[in-house]
Amino acid sequence: MHPGLDRDGYLILPNFLGQELLRRLRSRVDELYEEEGGRAGSEFRLEPGARRLANLGDKGDLFLDLASNPAILHYVRQVLGNELKLSSLNARCADPRSNSHQPLHVDQGLLPDDQGNSVCNVVLMLDDFTPDNGALRAVPGTHKSGQNPVHTLANPSEPQPGEILVTGTAGTAVIMNAHLWHGGTANRTTQPRRAIHAFYCRRDKPQQQYQKRLLKQATIDRLTPEQRHLLAIDDPLNDELSAATPNMSGFLR
Numbered sequence: 242m243h244p245g246l247d248r249d250g251y252l253i254l255p256n257f258l259g260q261e262l263l264r265r266l267r268s269r270v271d272e273l274y275e276e277e278g279g280r281a282g283s284e285f286r287l288e289p290g291a292r293r294l295a296n297l298g299d300k301g302d303l304f305l306d307l308a309s310n311p312a313i314l315h316y317v318r319q320v321l322g323n324e325l326k327l328s329s330l331n332a333r334c335a336d337p338r339s340n341s342h343q344p345l346h347v348d349q350g351l352l353p354d355d356q357g358n359s360v361c362n363v364v365l366m367l368d369d370f371t372p373d374n375g376a377l378r379a380v381p382g383t384h385k386s387g388q389n390p391v392h393t394l395a396n397p398s399e400p401q402p403g404e405i406l407v408t409g410t411a412g413t414a415v416i417m418n419a420h421l422w423h424g425g426t427a428n429r430t431t432q433p434r435r436a437i438h439a440f441y442c443r444r445d446k447p448q449q450q451y452q453k454r455l456l457k458q459a460t461i462d463r464l465t466p467e468q469r470h471l472l473a474i475d476d477p478l479n480d481e482l483s484a485a486t487p488n489m490s491g492f493l494r
């Protein structure tokens with residue numbers, strides 16, 4: 242395991258997306274926000290102060306190529322081991338001059354279990370993350386605390402001792418053990434702060450969004466064998482786990 246990722250629970254990879262990919266991702270994300278308007282993110286969840294896009298796997302092959310990027314999967318494996326799958330693929334925009342501040346949370350309220358870590362989020366910055374525009378905050382090391390801040394802290398919205406802001410320039414990738422206490426912050430600027438969340442889980446957990454049900458058949462037909470495996474398209478265990486709860490939309494649960 243990468244020592245920083247193991248110790249802190251996150252790893253910052255500057256300049257991960259080249260300029261051309263960054264340009265294409267931004268342009269498609271903006272196009273989707275425009276097309277979807279007020280229903281943007283509705284297949285997942287609506288969040289005051291932050292617009293989302295959901296089910297990106299169905300909205301451009303560039304998103305699926307990103308989620309199956311070998312360099313990303315290399316780091317995700319360090320958190321989850323080899324038995325991993327894509328859980329959801331969404332975007333989140335901390336809206337200009339908005340209170341997009343989230344309570345500290347662990348994704349889906351999950352704690353590590355006797356098999357270890359079960360969730361890993363990769364945050365891909367489409368804009369610079371700065372102290373003013375809604376950067377991610379996190380409390381390094383808390384992925385090992387075995388505690389859920391929503392239950393443990395008197396007020397998980399308040400700053401905590403040891404808390405840091407994860408800042409970086411557009412194109413940076415953040416590999417985050419999603420058991421780490423973290424949350425988005427308020428965007429006090431006049432510009433949006435856009436990011437893609439490629440979220441992965443262990444294969445024995447349900448997907449946050451049941452890919453096989455959400456993707457159009459034409460999209461499924463275009464997947465490579467590796468992508469079919471990553472999205473658990475032919476996986477009876479995933480069908481059993483995910484069919485019951487096809488959209489686990491709360492970031493706190």
Ligand SMILES: O=C(O)CCC(=O)C(=O)O
Pocket residue numbers: 333343348375376377423424425426436492
């Ligand atoms: O976009 C971000 O800054 C992080 C958001 C987050 O942690 C979440 O939605 O669970």
